[in-house]
Each structure stands twice: as structure tokens, then as C-alpha cells.
Amino acid sequence: MEKIDIIFLESSLETIPKEIKGSSKKTKTYNEILDINIHYKNMLKLRDFSKRGRPDIIHYSLLNILEKPFVTNGYVNVYMHVYDDRVYKFNNNIRIPKNYDRFKGLMAQLLKYNKVPPESEDPLIFLVSKNLNEFVKNRKILLLSENGEDFNVEGVINIAIKEGLTIGIGAFAHGDFKQEIDKIAYKKARLYKGLKLKAWDITCAISSKLMEMGIF
Secondary structure, eight states, rough: OOOEEEEEEEOOOOOOOOOHHTTTTSSSSSGGGGOOOHHHHHHSHHHHHHHSSSSHHHHHHHTTTTSSSHHTSEEEEEEEEESSSSSEOTTTOOOOSSSHHHHHHHHHHHHSSSEESSSSSSSEEEEESSSHHHHHHTEEEEEEEEEEEEEEEHHHHHHHHHHHEEEEOOOOOSSSHHHHHHHEEEEEEEEEOOOOHHHHHHHHHHHHHHHOOOOO
């Protein structure tokens, strides 16, 4: 069985940017992550603010894909592209915190040290590329987009396996993919005839189909 790679693109995950950092008085680790529920008023001055500060999107999405047998058995690899363009890989045996604040604390540590645990030789999450262009250098991205060709979920999985494509899922709240991401897409696929669904809904659909297809 060929392996499938999935990457969450433009994940709304970052530490509090310096433009507004002084406005936050909270010092707990999980509050080092930009979160629109906490920083909304100060975020209004940020560029692309409507696409930022939503770590819950990647959290819910990861909960729908990690710890599944197709991941733990090595058939699916999961990657995360974050706001500042870095790309991380998740260890296939990782157990993501279910608690939201604990998850944000883990992500704060990751963005600071580029791996967690910081001193581990076999980290649970680790940096694989400094930017997306570096990551896709020897890859072909199948971008899930409302502007793509109509596919069903099984079709997306099958073409990813057949052509060795990396499935790209947007993990931001509003707006479109950046132009540079559109440009690197080898192929674009539209699911459910362009029905607007959350990233975690798409992830759940793919996860369920992988189980149904027996890819584990």
C-alpha cells in the first residue's frame, strides 16, 4: 500500500505577534498563542486578521485524523503548515491533547523550539521545512479548493495514491488561499460541489473514508 501525505495549509497558528504582544497581560503558556477569543480587539490592527488567531481549527482537524490506525500504522503522514510558513510533521504515534489550553501550550512550545519535546531525539512534532516552497520542492499538491474539479472523497484518496500526491487542506477561517499556494497546486479538487465546510469536517470525511476503504 502506497503512503498518503496530508498537509494542513495556512493553519491559523502563531504566537502573539510583536505588534500586539505588549497589550496582553496573560503569561500562561497557552496564552502565548494568538487566539481571536482572547485578542480580538487588538487583532483588528493586524494584516489578514480574519485568517489569523484560530488555533481551534487545526486542533479540531488534528483530533479527526491523528491516533487513527492508518496514521499509527504508517499509511498516512500528517503535516502542518503554519502562518509564518514553517512546515511541521507529526510523529505517527503522537497523542494530541484533547484539552484546548493544553494543546495551545504544546503549540507554543513547538513554535519556540521547532520540536516537542525540545530535547527529544524522537520528537512528537518537528520542523521539516523552513517554508512551504522548500516542502513542495519534490512533491505534487492536490489542493482541496472550491475552485477545483469535482471529486468525491474516495476519488481524492485514490488519485493521491495513484499519482503520489500530497492532499492539501486549508486550516484557516475566512478568505481564499494565498496566491502562492494556488500557484504550487499541481491539481485542485472540489468536494461536495463546493459546499462550504469546516476544515475539520473535510478531515473527518477523509478519515472516515480511509477507514471504510480499509487503509489501515
